Amino acid sequence: EPEVTQTPSHQVTQMGQEVILRCVPISNHLYFYWYRQILGQKVEFLVSFYNNEISEKSEIFDDQFSVERPDGSNFTLKIRSTKLEDSAMYFCASSTQGASNEKLFFGSGTQLSVL
């Protein structure tokens, strides 16, 4: 089965530093998402992306966050100035259609630790 690939699997950074989390969605998918999960808590939606623009974003996704699809294969999440509370597992997902009528394929996640 096709997979969503995320790199790195673990990222450790100092508070205030910028991080970029990378994802390679499934090749024929058109919709892309970032979710995160703080340890012991729910999986939370961050942002959805379609046709090279943000479709929807949550309150978590403030000005410190940005997403980009720099080429035909990668989808990135940038956190400009990390905070301790950004420590979480970040999941990338993709789908051929919108989330309501098609399954999302999730990657295995990037564990971000902000020190």
Add this chain to the structure above:
Amino acid sequence: DAKTTQPPSMDCAEGRAANLPCNHSTISGNEYVYWYRQIHSQGPQYIIHGLKNNETNEMASLIITEDRKSSTLILPHATLRDTAVYYCIAATGANSKLTFGKGITLSVRP
């Protein structure tokens, strides 16, 4: 999106059917019912979804009541590898996010 309610946990014996209930009494007519699961801290995995009719695939069956206010996910022959958190989600819209709740923790015992 409609709120869904699931018991916090349940267990079943390996090889037996696992029936996971979900209430979604405020679901609207155009909202699908989705089931995902999360094994340890891995990314959520799609299981099945449906609108009105019962659905079956290679992983599970989804039974939706006629009034659509509740549903049951059935794993016909649970294995130890099915131990996971199972999420029931109602979602609508052309590009809607999925709102994950706490889910139900299924423990399959030998």
